[in-house]
Amino acid sequence: MQKIDLLYKGKAKSAYTTEQADLLVMEYRNDTSAFDGKKLEQLARKGEVNNRFNAFIMEYLSNNGVPTHHVALLSANQSLVKRLQMLPVECVVRNRAAGSICRRLGLEEGKVLEPAVFEFFYKDDSLGDPMINDSHVITFGWATDAQMQEMKALSLRVNELLSQLFDQAGLYLVDYKLEFGLHQDQMVLGDEFSPDGCRLWDKQTLEKMDKDRFRQGLGQVIEYYEEVARRLGVPLN
Numbered sequence: 001m002q003k004i005d006l007l008y009k010g011k012a013k014s015a016y017t018t019e020q021a022d023l024l025v026m027e028y029r030n031d032t033s034a035f036d037g038k039k040l041e042q043l044a045r046k047g048e049v050n051n052r053f054n055a056f057i058m059e060y061l062s063n064n065g066v067p068t069h070h071v072a073l074l075s076a077n078q079s080l081v082k083r084l085q086m087l088p089v090e091c092v093v094r095n096r097a098a099g100s101i102c103r104r105l106g107l108e109e110g111k112v113l114e115p116a117v118f119e120f121f122y123k124d125d126s127l128g129d130p131m132i133n134d135s136h137v138i139t140f141g142w143a144t145d146a147q148m149q150e151m152k153a154l155s156l157r158v159n160e161l162l163s164q165l166f167d168q169a170g171l172y173l174v175d176y177k178l179e180f181g182l183h184q185d186q187m188v189l190g191d192e193f194s195p196d197g198c199r200l201w202d203k204q205t206l207e208k209m210d211k212d213r214f215r216q217g218l219g220q221v222i223e224y225y226e227e228v229a230r231r232l233g234v235p236l237n
């Protein structure tokens, strides 16, 4: 499937139309951003690593009953996906405290959160992706009550599946962000799942193996993404 027109350029991926109205090509770029785009760099191999990593995770989720937009890996940095009508909310699941929840609630990093915390954020970089609640989602028409319940249930199902998968690879799945969209009225997981949008810590050393290496200037960002991929058995070429 060939790409035709650029439909949307995000901070790390570009989406292109194809000859089939229902299908898009997602191109993963090396652009790496943090702090709502305020920190920006090019990291060699990131597009390829995240594309292959995401395909592996999306296929695992699909095989375990989570509907996803992923159709096929097309090339090193491109995948074919179903075109979704995206909902403007981000779903965050947290198994341990890290990042914004530590600042908001004064928690010590690493505190186990049992049961896992679920949060909605409004997807708007100019506002810094503010945290929102169910009432905002309804009042502003971002999703219906039933759609919110579906997003929560799918996000927690993803947590069961991926916490176990990462655990077997010697990693804690600390937290992650998912985005959903509608495909012919079905709630479908879109966007990507990669070390750019989750936190992964080595179970033995608690070393950070995700985009916090970039946010915090810890170095060897892509080397660590590749190590996570290797442990999971993601084919990288």
Ligand code: TMP
Residues within 6 Å of the ligand: 090, 092, 098, 099, 100, 101, 121, 129, 175, 176, 177, 196, 197, 198, 199
């Ligand atoms: P946070 O601690 O900054 O709220 O982020 C929680 C998790 O969700 C973390 O793994 C990063 C991810 N995330 C994104 O990738 N993009 C976003 O816009 C947000 C709000 C979170």
Ligand code: ASP
Residues within 6 Å of the ligand: 011, 033, 034, 035, 036, 037, 038, 196, 211, 215
């Ligand atoms: N990806 C978002 C950004 O570029 C959030 C983050 O990962 O920090 O700002």
